[in-house]
Amino acid sequence: MCLGVPMQIKAIDDLMAVCEIDGVRREASLMMLDDVKIGDYVLIHAGFAIEKIDEAEAQLTLEALRDALEMGLFPE
Amino acid sequence: MKHQQEYRDPSLARAQLQAIHQTVVDYDHTITLMEVCGTHTMAIYQHGIRGLLPENIQLISGPGCPVCVTPVAYVDRAIALSRRPATIIATFGDMVRVPGSTSSLQQEQARGARVEIVYSSLDAVALAAVHPDQTVVFLGVGFETTAPTVAGALLTAEQKGLENFFVLCAHKTMPAAMAALVSDPELAVDGYLCPAHVSTIIGTEAYQPLAETYRVPCVVTGFEPLDILQGVLMLTRQVVAGQARVENQYRRVVKPIGNPKARQILDRVFEPCDANWRGIGSLPESGLQLRTAYARFDAARQLPVTVEPPVVQSGCLCGEILKGKARPDDCSLFQTTCTPEDPVGACMVSSEGTCAAAYKYGR
Amino acid sequence: MKSEIILLGHGSGGKLSHDLLEHLVLPLLSDRPADNQNDAAVLPPLCGRLALTTDSYVVDPVVFPGGNIGDLAIHGTINDLAMSGARPVAISVGLIIEEGLSVQTLRLILESMRSAADAAGVKIVTGDTKVVPRGKADKIFINTTGLGSIEHDLEITGSSARPGDRILINGTIGDHGMAVLSCREGLHLESPLATDSAPLHGLVALLIQAVGSDLHVLRDPTRGGVATTIKEIAQQSAVGVTLQETALPLHKTVAGACAILGLDPLFVANEGKLLAFVAPQAAERALAAMQNPPNGRHAAIIGEVTAVHAGKVQLATAIGGLRAIEMLAGEQLPRIC
Numbered sequence: 001m002c003l004g005v006p007m008q009i010k011a012i013d014d015l016m017a018v019c020e021i022d023g024v025r026r027e028a029s030l031m032m033l034d035d036v037k038i039g040d041y042v043l044i045h046a047g048f049a050i051e052k053i054d055e056a057e058a059q060l061t062l063e064a065l066r067d068a069l070e071m072g073l074f075p076e
Numbered sequence: 077m078k079h080q081q082e083y084r085d086p087s088l089a090r091a092q093l094q095a096i097h098q099t100v101v102d103y104d105h106t107i108t109l110m111e112v113c114g115t116h117t118m119a120i121y122q123h124g125i126r127g128l129l130p131e132n133i134q135l136i137s138g139p140g141c142p143v144c145v146t147p148v149a150y151v152d153r154a155i156a157l158s159r160r161p162a163t164i165i166a167t168f169g170d171m172v173r174v175p176g177s178t179s180s181l182q183q184e185q186a187r188g189a190r191v192e193i194v195y196s197s198l199d200a201v202a203l204a205a206v207h208p209d210q211t212v213v214f215l216g217v218g219f220e221t222t223a224p225t226v227a228g229a230l231l232t233a234e235q236k237g238l239e240n241f242f243v244l245c246a247h248k249t250m251p252a253a254m255a256a257l258v259s260d261p262e263l264a265v266d267g268y269l270c271p272a273h274v275s276t277i278i279g280t281e282a283y284q285p286l287a288e289t290y291r292v293p294c295v296v297t298g299f300e301p302l303d304i305l306q307g308v309l310m311l312t313r314q315v316v317a318g319q320a321r322v323e324n325q326y327r328r329v330v331k332p333i334g335n336p337k338a339r340q341i342l343d344r345v346f347e348p349c350d351a352n353w354r355g356i357g358s359l360p361e362s363g364l365q366l367r368t369a370y371a372r373f374d375a376a377r378q379l380p381v382t383v384e385p386p387v388v389q390s391g392c393l394c395g396e397i398l399k400g401k402a403r404p405d406d407c408s409l410f411q412t413t414c415t416p417e418d419p420v421g422a423c424m425v426s427s428e429g430t431c432a433a434a435y436k437y438g439r
Numbered sequence: 440m441k442s443e444i445i446l447l448g449h450g451s452g453g454k455l456s457h458d459l460l461e462h463l464v465l466p467l468l469s470d471r472p473a474d475n476q477n478d479a480a481v482l483p484p485l486c487g488r489l490a491l492t493t494d495s496y497v498v499d500p501v502v503f504p505g506g507n508i509g510d511l512a513i514h515g516t517i518n519d520l521a522m523s524g525a526r527p528v529a530i531s532v533g534l535i536i537e538e539g540l541s542v543q544t545l546r547l548i549l550e551s552m553r554s555a556a557d558a559a560g561v562k563i564v565t566g567d568t569k570v571v572p573r574g575k576a577d578k579i580f581i582n583t584t585g586l587g588s589i590e591h592d593l594e595i596t597g598s599s600a601r602p603g604d605r606i607l608i609n610g611t612i613g614d615h616g617m618a619v620l621s622c623r624e625g626l627h628l629e630s631p632l633a634t635d636s637a638p639l640h641g642l643v644a645l646l647i648q649a650v651g652s653d654l655h656v657l658r659d660p661t662r663g664g665v666a667t668t669i670k671e672i673a674q675q676s677a678v679g680v681t682l683q684e685t686a687l688p689l690h691k692t693v694a695g696a697c698a699i700l701g702l703d704p705l706f707v708a709n710e711g712k713l714l715a716f717v718a719p720q721a722a723e724r725a726l727a728a729m730q731n732p733p734n735g736r737h738a739a740i741i742g743e744v745t746a747v748h749a750g751k752v753q754l755a756t757a758i759g760g761l762r763a764i765e766m767l768a769g770e771q772l773p774r775i776c
Contacts, residue, residue, distance in 0.1 A: 003115060003775050051329050127761055
């Protein structure tokens with residue numbers, strides 16, 4: 001019971017946000033989050049934003065993945 | 077698709093796989109890693125990950141499908157409720173084809189019951205607001221990712237002063253089940269791939285007691301293929317080094333403390349209780365029930381119905397399969413009597429149940 | 440037509456029925472005036488083998504982004520004929536209308552059917568109209584039967600796939616199903632998704648011209664999507680198939696909608712797409728033929744037929760793994776797990 005989709009916040013009206021992924025929009029509740037602003041990426045599950053996506057941490061994860069490639073452990 | 081596509085890169089995947097193979101190149105034992113989330117079960121099959129791992133790393137599925145561990149009696153009660161006059165059953169799609177003792181919600185719909193699939197419990201609340209003459213019962217199934225959303229829906233229903241909205245609650249919580257599994261002497265779990273979105277709510281700290289008490293490594297892992305491969309690598313490294321720490325692969329979303337606000341919303345509406353896990357039995361403090369303050373929304377208490385005595389077919393190995401002790405192939409009913417079109421146990425009918433996944437993707 | 444809604448009387452054969460036919464149905468669908476209609480359409484002789492197909496359309500909602508049940512029916516029947524390698528010649532239309540349907544909606548549907556038929560160069564030659572009481576039909580059900588002429592002697596059948604064949608598709612997958620699903624009221628999605636409903640007989644003619652007898656199988660992946668259709672062909676031809684996940688053309692908005700609802704685009708319906716199984720030496724020519732028409736820029740080779748594992752279909756995943764493709768028990772339902 002864990003399907004979550006990263007979506008971007010396009011508009012906020014009180015505790016509801018309009019979120020978008022590649023042109024598809026859906027409303028989601030922001031009641032579980034603080035300090036959310038337009039442009040943020042959030043994880044949407046069953047119509048609720050359950051967490052913000054941390055861009056810096058995402059970068060670190062991708063870098064670690066790319067490092068493994070560059071370490072020549074596997075020739076291209 | 078930002079925050080998704082990047083985690084499907086084939087060359088990065090090959091690098092992770094090479095690193096995994098490298099880690100066990102001189103390791104003589106089998107490493108058994110268990111995932112406890114139906115979304116992981118599905119993702120592992122959908123991307124064909126098992127076949128890419130070294131032979132001595134076994135990925136097994138635990139009771140990670142909340143639909144699968146929901147007792148037959150719950151489905152029977154939902155069916156009985158659907159037969160009430162002027163009643164709408166609002167549910168996630170996952171529950172619609174689950175077999176009860178003699179019927180399913182889909183079959184009841186064919187017989188005239190009103191069953192509405194909703195994407196969000198808030199949509200069920202909206203349905204109740206728009207149809208004041210109908211009783212709307214929402215089926216609250218799911219682990220800690222979903223339970224706070226249902227709590228949020230109940231707070232909304234309370235705010236709106238709705239008197240025709242009810243929840244039939246079967247929510248369960250993960251850590252108790254994981255502890256029960258890892259302390260089972262028949263099961264040799266060397267490490268846990270911890271569920272990404274449950275962990276978003278409960279935090280990586282929630283697994284600390286498990287790792288310490290049972291000396292088993294736990295890695296919170298996302299659902300994209302690169303997440304799963306990186307999670308497997310992190311677990312494998314710990315097992316080979318004899319470590320038992322909690323690590324976080326899914327750092328872009330999961331925090332050590334999880335989401336306290338979501339937990340507050342959950343705690344306002346629900347309280348822990350003992351729960352019956354289909355195939356496992358009763359586990360203490362592993363379920364959620366509505367607090368007394370919200371009893372008026374509890375379908376089980378407010379809408380009495382006659383529920384037929386539960387019928388469980390013999391030969392069904394769902395129990396052993398849910399505990400990771402047996403594979404679908406071990407069950408004599410698998411693919412013969414029990415198929416997705418004609419499921420016997422919930423492991424087959426839920427789209428992310430171990431047997432359904434094996435049937436659809438693994439043959 | 441005085442009434443704004445369809446009444447039971449409009450189907451009873453009396454004056455109201457004549458009114459409906461004379462002022463709405465016939466002028467829109469037929470070239471012949473109301474006083475020159477016969478019980479059957481008489482057509483000039485056709486050369487070549489005959490192809491006959493019938494389909495009933497019950498889609499809900501009847502009007503969806505980019506189309507409606509009417510042009511869907513015309514395109515669907517044209518495509519069934521085209522998949523047998525036939526040139527569509529004539530179509531019959533059977534309407535079962537629920538009492539209470541708005542005349543405006545009916546007009547829209549009939550106009551679309553006429554436009555679709557005209558654009559494809561096919562005539563609607565005969566039909567039937569019935570009205571049933573409220574609740575006995577879901578707004579409107581349409582049956583279309585199509586007659587086509589096969590003017591070559593190629594054998595294009597589901598059992599003709601051979602090891603080595605390449606599998607081609609003329610564009611993106613899952614567009615129609617997601618467009619219809621995304622406007623289902625209960626799901627509250629907003630999107631620019633639209634159906635891909637389109638006639639394919641022109642494309643089929645180009646393919647036949649380009650590769651002739653190297654074209655072994657043609658089928659349109661409607662209900663059940665690309666996965667189900669390929670599985671059916673693999674079983675019929677007793678061959679194995681390997682598809683390449685990275686080769687599947689997928690519009691990112693369709694991918695986004697599928698991600699939200701937990702659906703697999705491989706199993707979502709298409710209405711303007713065809714799968715062609717082509718001998719390997721002809722694959723590039725077939726692809727070039729597909730890429731020419733206006734909607735062909737996403738045409739692609741998505742897999743191939745193997746001699747092993749007869750009847751089995753597998754997907755080579757983006758990360759290099761393998762996944763089996765099986766038929767689903769029923770339609771996909773939105774899920775949150």
